[in-house]
Each structure stands twice: as C-alpha cells, then as structure tokens.
Amino acid sequence: MSNNIIDPANMIYTKPELMNDNQMHYCPGCSHGVVHKLIAEIIDEMGLREKTIAVAPVGCAVFAYNYIDVDWVEAAHGRAPAVATAVKRLNPDKLVFTYQGDGDLAAIGTAETIHAANRGENIATIFINNGIYGMTGGQMAPTTLEHMKTATCPNGRDIHLNGYPLKITDLLAQLPGVCLVTRQSVHTAAAVKKTKKMIRKAFENAMEGKGESIVEVVSTCNSGWKLSPAASNDWMVENMFPAYPLGDLKNI
C-alpha cells in the first residue's frame, strides 16, 4: 500500500464527475456551489446523466449550466416551472428539474411556481432561499426578513411598506399536486448530508411520477449580507432558521 496521498487508491473524496472544470463565478462561502455538487453527485449515483434536462433560472444561478455537465435550458426570469412543464410532458422518461432562487421562484415567477405545483408536474424544484437578490447587487427579495437591510430597504424591511417575508413553500405544501416539500440547509456536514438525501428523494419522485417535489435550501449570501462566510452561517442560524424552520413540510 502506497503512502502517496495522490494515489487513487487512497482517495476518499473526489469532485463529482459531472462537475466540470469551469471556474465558478459564485462568491466564496456561497451555498450554490455545495448544492451544485450535490446535484451532480445524485444525477451520477442515479445513473441519469443521459436522461437529465435541467432548467436554469435568472439570478446568481443563471450560469448553473456552466458547471453541471448535463443538458440545460436557460429560462426567462421566473418562468422555469413553465419551461420545465413542457420539457417533462414532452419527455416523460427524463429527469427534469428547475434550480431557482427566491426572487425567481417567489416574486416574478409566483404564478408559474404555483400552477406547475398545482398541476402536479413530475418535476423537482431546487429552491435557494437566501433572502436577497444576489446577482443584481443585494436588493430586497420576497423572502427578506423583517428589519433585514438590503439595497432597496436600506433601513430594514418594513412590513407596512413591503409586506411580510413570503413563506412560499408553506403555501406550496397545501397543494395536492405536490408530494414533497422540505426545507434544508448546507451550513454543516450533517446538513449537507440531509439535503443530499432530500434532493435525491425529489429526483426519485419526479422519475416515479409522484408529482412535484420542492427542496428549499435556506442559504447564505455573504456578499449580499455583507458578512464573512463564517459570520453568514451564524447569522443564518440565528435569524433565517427561526423564520424558515428546517424540516419536512410534506413528504408523501
């Protein structure tokens, strides 16, 4: 047995094969990279590399297609569920999932989100909720917490002016077309493991035709929040988790 640390026999962890070598544009500490890795691992583990058609959003993940080496359709802002509906209905044997942020899924695309879910489309939705618009420079999102400061609510979100943080997954869990709604995070190794399990369940549901599955990942945006990656994790635990408690909202 060799002691060479680069001996493949000694490798205990590698980059998923489906993650390519393109340099990521995500900020250091951002949750997107971890979730991308999980998706790449799961697609390979399920043997669905040739059967996957992914739908990218508008938002920070607009370039998701640069990193996970499957076929991608880039949707207009908020329209991913409508795009995915047609992709899946016309290709019922494929794994079709959308990857969307809070602005995409819970603001501009609310109608598409609710109606695709209500039709029970056999798709999976990965929903990154970091309470802010990262790509455009840190503006208020539908999920921004009360009193949370952003570029468009510099004095903090005022519920009288801006309404309440939208718990869109709580709404989606009410719909009979939806079979799985779960809220997870990726800030610890244990949380990453759990999120991976739930994304896999969502993909399995989509392939088995059980209806729509939504995996919300409560995430950090250290650039938008103006905190270090480590402080972002702490802030998320203290502030985001009480508003968006982790766990299954529906799992049938």
Add this chain to the structure above:
Amino acid sequence: MSEEIFLMKGNEAIAHAAIRYGADGYFGYPITPQSEVMETLMDEAPWETTGMVVLQAESETSSINMVYGGAACGKAVMTSSSSPGMSLMQEGVSYLVGAELPCLLVNVMRGGPGLGTIQPSQADYFQTVKGGGHGDYKLITLAPSSVQEMVDFVSLGFDLAFKYRTPAIILSDGVIGQMMEKVVFPPSRPRRTEEEIRKQCPWATLGRTPDRKANVITSLELDSSIMEENNNRFQAKFKKIEENETLFEEVNCEDADYIFVAFGSAARICQKAAELARKEGIKVGLIRPITLWPFPSAVIAKYAEKVKGFLSVEMNAGQMVEDVRLAVNGKTKVDHYGRLGGIVPTPNEVVVALKDKFGC
C-alpha cells in the same frame, strides 16, 4: 390518411392542421376570438392518437414559456392567442429568437389598444413585423386570407421555423379565424421519433449522450464581443430569409393604374373592390403580401415605376403603409385607407376611398 375535404372555421382548421402536421405540443390560454383552436384540440384529444401534448396554461406568459421549453427539446410546438394575449407573450418571443428556437405562433387579431374589442382587426402589424419584444429581431410572418391558408401555413410555418431555427407566426384576424370555408387537408404525417429529432436538431436538449458535449439553450452572453457575433449571426439569418422566403400574390397588376396593397381579410375585400373599380373603368390591381416579413418590397418597387398610386388597405390606422412607402421610395403616390376598432370595411367604401384619395 389521404387528402380530405371539410367545411370548418379558420380556428378549427389550425387545430386539425397541427395534429396532421405531426406537431408535438400545443400550449395556450383561452381568449376570444381564437378559443376554438384549443377547444378543437381538446375535443380531438390527439394525445390518444398521435401522442401530441395539449395543455391549458395559467396565462399567455406561461404558454409561451412552455413553447420555449418544448422548442428547446427540438419538438414541434406551438401556441395561439389574440392581440392582448400576444402582448403578454412578447417577452417569450424575444427569448425564443435569442435562443434560436423554432416554433409556431398564431395571432388571431382583435381590435386594441388595451382590452379593445373582440371584433377583427389588423392592428398588430407593427407588433409582429417590427418586433414586439426587446432586441434586434425579425419574425417570419405569414398572413392567411382564407381558411385553406390557415391549414397550409401551419406546415409552412413549422417548416420555415425549423429550417432557420427561429419562430414563425401566422398573423390572422378575427374574420379568418371565425369564418367557415371549404378546406383540403394534406395527408397526416407521423410525429418524429426522439432519434429523428436528435438527428435533425443536434442542438436540442434531450439528454446528453456520451458522443456529444452538453447542450445549453440560452440567449445570455455577457461578453459583448461574442454577443455582437451572435447578433451578426441572427442578422445574416434574417437576410437569408429575406432573400429566399418572400411570398406574395399579385392580381391584375399588369395593366393597372392603381394597386391595392392588402393582407389577410382586407385582401379578400380588396379583391372584390378591385373588380368593382374595374367595372367603373378604373384599372386596379392587388398585391397581397403573404409574408409580411419578409415584406415583398421588390414587386411593389417594380410597379412603382408605372402605376399612378398605391392604396394600402388595412384594418388599422396605417401600419403596413409604412413598408409600402419604403418600397415605393417616393416614385409614386402612396396612401392608406383603414377602419379601426373592429370595423371591417366593405368593398364599396374601399372603391370610394380610392376615388377620393387619388381623384380618379
């Protein structure tokens, strides 16, 4: 199925023609005066025969994005709507062009602006031909003037869309959509298999096979030098379409002193008006653009050398007349006659307008 003859509405004809073409999907939202398209499809239930998907979406915004998703997979997909619904779809149309996706759109025009009226109109010429969405683009625009052309342009529209990887639109109106005429259907074609689509559309997102790189359908490119190249590629494609795909009909123009230019239902009216004018001794011809883009400028320019004037007759306040003027380029007189708000002109009033405007 061999060639068959039926009597039906223009909207119904669109639905039957789509099934027979071997279309893979239709996504739509009800709106007068085109609702019979989806109603007929739902009644025919093609998912039980050809496997065609038909889905009622929650909005026109959703319909056009379903079309985007289906088209991304190389499928022959379509939607139909009427003017206010088409306005909602313009975002998606721009994305379809930007991502170079083939599909078929149908607009059965009604009067606007706003909620307007459910009566026929041709007031969406600018929106369709000049680009209703953002960015530099053109839309292959087919203008049927009969129920038969509603049938014929479904296959023509799909074929052109796939030939050039860009959307095509049938720009119809409430008259053509609602009127019943005799139609002949071509024989049915089977839908393409996934293997056939992969071969015809190697860019389609149908799942990455080991023999190729991942396909990405997107209109996004942040590097301006590449985005300029993309735009140059689109413009080269549009130029090719202009050179090769212009269609028009010409009636009695050889000896004409005046020429009506009219499309769709207005062209039907003008055909009768030209006959009436000739009975009064005024030699009138008709040029009917079949493709509104590419516009048949050459034939208009040719006759501009010899006629006393062109009258662009449209059910709008004067839209196509701008393209007629560009083609004529000041060589002879050009005028417009139009009725607005859902009023369909009679042949007699068109003749009166001709005499009025040209003093003939």
